[in-house]
Amino acid sequence: MLYQKYVKMHIKSSMQYRLNTVFLSFSQAVVAVSELLAVYVLFQTFTTVGTWTFYDSLLMFGVVTTVFSFCECFFRGYDSFAEIVQSGELDRLFIRPVNIHYQILGAKMEFSKLGKFFVGVVVSIIAVCKLSITWSIWKVLVLLGMFVCGVVVILSLMILGAGMSIYTIENLEFINIFTAGSKDLAYYPINIYQKWLSRLFTYVIPVACFNYLPLTYLVGGGTLLPWVYALSPCFGMLIMIPCVLFFNFSLKKYQGTGT
Amino acid sequence: MSYVGIFKMHLKGELQYRGKAISGIVTQVFWGFMRISLFTAFLATSSMQDFSLYQMSSYIWLGQAFLAAFYITVPPEVNKDIVRGDICYKFIRPMDIYNQWYASVLGSKIASTLLRFSPIIILGFCLPNSMGLMLPVSFEAFLLFCVSMCIGVCLCSAVILIAIYLSIKTLMPKGASAIVMSVTSLLSGALIPLPLMPASVQTVLNFLPFRYMSDLPYRIYIGNFTIAESCMQIGIAFVWLVALIVIGKLLMKSSLKKVVVQGG
Numbered sequence: 239m240l241y242q243k244y245v246k247m248h249i250k251s252s253m254q255y256r257l258n259t260v261f262l263s264f265s266q267a268v269v270a271v272s273e274l275l276a277v278y279v280l281f282q283t284f285t286t287v288g289t290w291t292f293y294d295s296l297l298m299f300g301v302v303t304t305v306f307s308f309c310e311c312f313f314r315g316y317d318s319f320a321e322i323v324q325s326g327e328l329d330r331l332f333i334r335p336v337n338i339h340y341q342i343l344g345a346k347m348e349f350s351k352l353g354k355f356f357v358g359v360v361v362s363i364i365a366v367c368k369l370s371i372t373w374s375i376w377k378v379l380v381l382l383g384m385f386v387c388g389v390v391v392i393l394s395l396m397i398l399g400a401g402m403s404i405y406t407i408e409n410l411e412f413i414n415i416f417t418a419g420s421k422d423l424a425y426y427p428i429n430i431y432q433k434w435l436s437r438l439f440t441y442v443i444p445v446a447c448f449n450y451l452p453l454t455y456l457v458g459g460g461t462l463l464p465w466v467y468a469l470s471p472c473f474g475m476l477i478m479i480p481c482v483l484f485f486n487f488s489l490k491k492y493q494g495t496g497t
Numbered sequence: 498m499s500y501v502g503i504f505k506m507h508l509k510g511e512l513q514y515r516g517k518a519i520s521g522i523v524t525q526v527f528w529g530f531m532r533i534s535l536f537t538a539f540l541a542t543s544s545m546q547d548f549s550l551y552q553m554s555s556y557i558w559l560g561q562a563f564l565a566a567f568y569i570t571v572p573p574e575v576n577k578d579i580v581r582g583d584i585c586y587k588f589i590r591p592m593d594i595y596n597q598w599y600a601s602v603l604g605s606k607i608a609s610t611l612l613r614f615s616p617i618i619i620l621g622f623c624l625p626n627s628m629g630l631m632l633p634v635s636f637e638a639f640l641l642f643c644v645s646m647c648i649g650v651c652l653c654s655a656v657i658l659i660a661i662y663l664s665i666k667t668l669m670p671k672g673a674s675a676i677v678m679s680v681t682s683l684l685s686g687a688l689i690p691l692p693l694m695p696a697s698v699q700t701v702l703n704f705l706p707f708r709y710m711s712d713l714p715y716r717i718y719i720g721n722f723t724i725a726e727s728c729m730q731i732g733i734a735f736v737w738l739v740a741l742i743v744i745g746k747l748l749m750k751s752s753l754k755k756v757v758v759q760g761g
Contacts, residue, residue: 258669261669262669265672265675268676268680269676272682272683273683280539282694287538287539288542350672411517411520411523414524415527430538431534432534
C-alpha cells in the first residue's frame with residue numbers, strides 16, 4: 239500500500255531527529271496540560287456551569303484534544319495546504335498518476351502532535367471513569383462514535399480551509415475561526431454558550447455532534463428522544479460531503495501559482 | 498542610535514502587512530465574543546462580587562485588543578538566526594546582542610499592536626453593557642493603565658528574550674517557545690482572567706512576574722484596585738522588569754560563551 243509507505247517514510251525522517259521529535263512532543267503535551275489546567279481552575283471557582291460539572295467538561299476536553307491532535311498529526315497536508323499552493327507544488331501533484339487526496343494525505347505528517355494526543359486519551363479515560371454512566375453496548379458505540387465523528391468533522395474543516403487557500407493563496411488567519419475556534423469552544427459542553435454561537439456550531443459546523451449531544455445520551459437526560467442524541471455523531475459526519483465537493487470544485491478552478 | 502534604528506525598521510516592517518492585520522482582527526473579535534460567552538455562562542451560574550459581567554467583558558476586550566502586545570513567541574527571524582547560524586552576523590556587529598534582539602522584539606510588538614488595537618476598542622465601546630468595553634473608571638486610572646501597559650509590554654519582551662535564550666540552549670525554537678507561551682498564558686491570566694481563579698491560586702500568581710504583564714493594566718482599567726494599590730503594584734512590576742532583564746542578560750552572556758553555530 240502506498241499510504242503505508244508514506245507513513246513509514248515520515249516515521250523514518252522524524253526518527254532522524256529523534257531528540258527534536260521527543261522534545262516537540264513534550265512541548266505539545268505541556269500546551270495541552272496548561273489548557274487543561276485552565277479548565278480545571280475555572281471549575282475550582284465555580285464548580286458547575288449550567289447543568290454540567292467538571293467531569294462532563296473533562297470528557298469534552300479529552301475528546302476534542304484527542305481528535306484534534308490526531309487530525310493535526312495525520313492530516314497535516316490539508317492543514318498546511320496553503321504552503322503547497324504557494325510554492326507551486328500543487329502543479330506537480332496534478333501530473334502524478336495518483337489521486338490528489340491520497341497525495342495530500344501523504345505529503346506531511348507531524349508526529350510531535352502525538353504528545354497532545356496522549357494527554358487527550360488519558361484525560362478521556364479519566365473522565366469516562368469518573369462520570370457515573372450506566373454502560374450498555376449502545377453507549378460504548380456512541381462514545382466511540384464521538385471520536386470518529388470528531389475526526390471526520392475536524393478533517394472536513396481542514397479540507398474546507400485547504401479549498402479556500404486555493405483562492406486566497408495565503409493561509410489567512412480567519413480560517414482558524416472554524417478549526418481552532420471549534421477546538422477552543424469544544425473544551426466545554428457547547429450549549430452553555432450564547433444561542434447564536436451554539437447554533438452556529440451545531441447546525442453549520444456540527445461540533446455539537448461530538449460534544450454535548452452524545453454526552454447527553456451518555457449521562458442521560460435531555461428533552462429530545464434519546465435516539466436523536468445517540469445518532470447525532472452520524473449526522474455530524476455529513477459535513478464531509480459539502481467540504482470535499484467544495485475542495486474538488488476549487489481544484490478545478492485552480493490556475494497555478496509560483497514557478 | 499543604532500538600537501532605535503533596529504526598532505524603527507521592525508516597526509515599519511510590521512506596518513506593511515495590512516491584509517494580515519485585518520484577518521487577524523476578525524479572528525480576535527470572534528474569539529472575544531466566544532470567551533465572553535463562555536465566562537458569562539460561568540458567571541450566570543454563580544456571580545462574583547468584585548468582578549461584574551461588564552468588568553469581565555471589558556477585561557476580555559482589552560485582552561483581545563492588545564493581544565499582539567502580550568503574545569509570547571520567538572520572532573521568526575530570530576528563529577532563523579538560531580537554526581541557520583546567521584547568529585554569527587549578530588556577533589560581528591559592535592552591539593550588544595541582547596539589546597539588538599530586545600529592540601527588534603519590542604519594535605514589532607508595538608507596531609502590530611498599533612495596527613490592530615483601535616478597531617477592537619471602538620467595537621467594544623459600541624457594544625451593550627453586558628458584553629462591551631467600559632470607559633476607564635477614572636482619569637487617574639487611565640493614566641496608570643497607560644503606564645502599566647508600557648511596563649507590561651517591556652516585561653513581556655523580557656520574557657520573550659528568556660524564551661530566545663532557551664531556544665539557543667535547546668536549538669529547538671519551536672518547542673521552547675511553545676512551552677514558554679503556554680505556561681505564560683496560563684499564569685498571566687490570558688487563558689482565564691485572574692479574578693475568575695480561586696483565591697489561593699491568585700495569591701501564588703501574585704508572587705510571579707507573569708500577571709504584571711497584562712492582568713495588572715486591565716484590572717487598573719476596570720477599577721479593581723484603588724490608586725494607591727495600583728501605584729504599589731506598578732512598582733512591583735517595575736522591579737520584575739529590571740530583574741528579568743538582568744537575568745536575561747546574564748543567561749544570554751553565559752550561553753553565548755559556548756554557542757554552537759548551526760550551518761555555515
